[in-house]
Amino acid sequence: MPRVPRAEAERSRRRVIDHTARLIREKGPDQVSVPEAMAAAGLTHGGFYRHFTSKDDLLAHALAAAFTERREAMEQLADRPGTDHTPRTEFLDRYLSAPHRDHPGHGCAAAALAADAARTEPGSPLRTAYTAGLRELLDALAALPDGATRQDTLADLSTMVGALLLARASDDPALSDELLAAARHRLADQAPGH
Numbered sequence: 082m083p084r085v086p087r088a089e090a091e092r093s094r095r096r097v098i099d100h101t102a103r104l105i106r107e108k109g110p111d112q113v114s115v116p117e118a119m120a121a122a123g124l125t126h127g128g129f130y131r132h133f134t135s136k137d138d139l140l141a142h143a144l145a146a147a148f149t150e151r152r153e154a155m156e157q158l159a160d161r162p163g164t165d166h167t168p169r170t171e172f173l174d175r176y177l178s179a180p181h182r183d184h185p186g187h188g189c190a191a192a193a194l195a196a197d198a199a200r201t202e203p204g205s206p207l208r209t210a211y212t213a214g215l216r217e218l219l220d221a222l223a224a225l226p227d228g229a230t231r232q233d234t235l236a237d238l239s240t241m242v243g244a245l246l247l248a249r250a251s252d253d254p255a256l257s258d259e260l261l262a263a264a265r266h267r268l269a270d271q272a273p274g275h
Contacts, residue, residue, distance in 0.1 A: 089129070090132075093128070094132040097124065097129075099123035101118040101121070102144070102147040102150070103186040105194065105197075106147060110197050111197070115139070118143075137205070140210070141167075141209065147219070152221040156169075156217075158225070167225075167271040169227040173224075173241070173269065177245065179239060179258065181245065182249055189218075189245070190241045195211075198212075219235065244263070247259050
């Protein structure tokens, strides 16, 4: 069997990671099988071990990619030229929105996978990757140019993730919308400078 060029192998690996990142945010890591992850990337299950040592290895890489995606979105907001909203306000509006609530596969890994990470053993690859991603997310939120303290940033992220989790869990659309709106309002009122 001919060898696959290194660049092509890396593109395949990246596709598997990206598709798995979406799948685990949609379904949870326990509900995503290796064959499903490989198929989502357009590859066969047989090639899995050329890219990863185990499912846990894949999950850790996918979770890291999901957190990096969120951090990069925040950095793009911070780098945008002046608008009517601060980068922090813009981020809150996007985070605490119906589209984010309704599409967890493309959303924040902190909210989508909090319960899954909490159920794993300390030191597990999933929990370790989750903790590293959480730190990355906190650093990116703290880097938004709004003068927030570390304490503010911790409280903001806790409120955002909690509100999103509750809004997703509710089967009452009005209550779900209220939860998101209340969190946006609370965080806007507590923004530095208010």
